[in-house]
Amino acid sequence: MFHFQTRIENVNDLQVLLHTVSGGSLTAAARALGITPAAASATLKRLEAQLGTRLFERSTRAMRLTPSGQILLEYAQRAFELLAEGESQLDAERGALVGTVRVSAPSDLARTVLMPMFDEFLRLHPGVKLALNVGDRVLDVLRDEVDLAIRYGELSDSRLVARLLSLAHPVLSASSDYLRRHGTPRTPTDLVDHNCISFIRGGRTFSSWRFGQNGQWTTVRVSGDRIVDDASLAREWAVSGAGIIFMTEIEQRRDLQSGNLVRLLTEWETDPYPLHALLPSGRFVPNRVRALVDFIAGRFAELWLSNTEH
Known part of the structure; x- marks a missing residue:
């Protein structure tokens, strides 16, 4: 007893x-x-x-x-x-996932890519509820009430367990209207003469953009009249013709496919930018959280395959 x-x-x-x-x-x-x-x-x-x-x-x-x-x-x-x-675990024995999954995700990725994945997962598991914190401010997974964080960048906290979802690459793009009014950059150094929309992530402004060709890399310090910590706003500004953005192809996928944005400097490569699902290593992970991570990872694998086929 x-x-x-x-x-x-x-x-x-x-x-x-x-x-x-x-x-x-x-x-x-x-x-x-x-x-x-x-x-x-x-x-x-x-x-x-x-x-x-x-x-x-x-x-x-x-x-x-x-x-x-x-x-x-x-x-x-x-x-x-x-x-x-x-x-x-008791619910799992009955074959059902139940309970709330608390997720933190970047704003634009949530709107353009993750939302349909979440919708499909919730349809498959009606006993699960989603509490989604959307924003580009990096939450502390251990301190804040978060079961799962989806983040770009290298893992720096050894107390977290990371699962790679995608090895994304930044893509340079602008609207046709912007290019008509300001011209099309042909080399990375041409960007110094353009209005570039810089993005803030984790308290840092990313205004040094790096490009490679034939094994040679060049870094360009860009500037512009807009700096923002919300990737969704940066993309919307670019679509409206306000400037050039440098964001992952995943986030821009719909606008590139629809023609709202035009990809630039396509012959130049960029550094990979990993996207991870992060879980606290010292915390018990409910089956519903593990199931959601597995589901999202599978959908990102399908996205990668569809991109390589095209």
């Missing part, structure tokens, strides 16, 4: 701790749990009394976790994740 002791009389009280951290306040936690702020405050005080330590430093403007609160938060998250995983 299993027996354990804990000073916490009601383990479900830990939900107040979790929601206070994610929402930033007791009021937000109360709203998420469907209780009054007074009840949330009383629950937190009860937890602190049972544990004999303060979990938050309170001020008029914010609530900040104490070192003790941070320790308890990490273990509470793991405990609820284990319970959720156990429930999902």
Whole structure:
């Protein structure tokens, strides 16, 4: 017979701790749990009394976790994740995937490529719900409430497990209207005379564009009147004739196929830009999350095959 002791009389009280951290306040936690702020405050005080330590430093403007609160938060998250995983395993035995998958993805990729994949997956698994955070701000997969992050670039955090979805390449493009008014660049160095739309990702502005030909590489420092941290806006500006963009072919696929954008410098190659599905290495991964990653990876493989056939 299993027996354990804990000073916490009601383990479900830990939900107040979790929601206070994610929402930033007791009021937000109360709203998420469907209780009054007074009840949330009383629950937190009860937890602190049972544990004999303060979990938050309170001020008029914010609530900040104490070192003790941070320790308890990490273990509470793991405990609820284990319970959720156990429930999902029971559902898997019945052949069904259920529960919410929390996904973070780049804005334009979500709109142009991922959305139909998500739609198809949800049709196949009606018990699954999707909570999608769309934006080009890089979320902390370990700290933020995210099960799966889809990101461009090299993996820099050893605490994450990465699955390569695509080895994308940036493509230079502009609208026919822009090229009619400003001319068509014939070499990378011609770009210094053009209005180039730079993109911000992870707090860095990518305005040094690199091109290769016959084993020789050249880097061009571009400029323009638009710098943006939303890839979707950058692409829409390019379609409207505002300037030249340098984004992955995946993100521009529809506009290149429709003729809204014209690919430039096609005889020049560019550096590969990997797209990964990222999962926390120390966290249990529910079957529904694994299934979604497998599904997306399969669809990206099909996209790659269709591109090579053309």
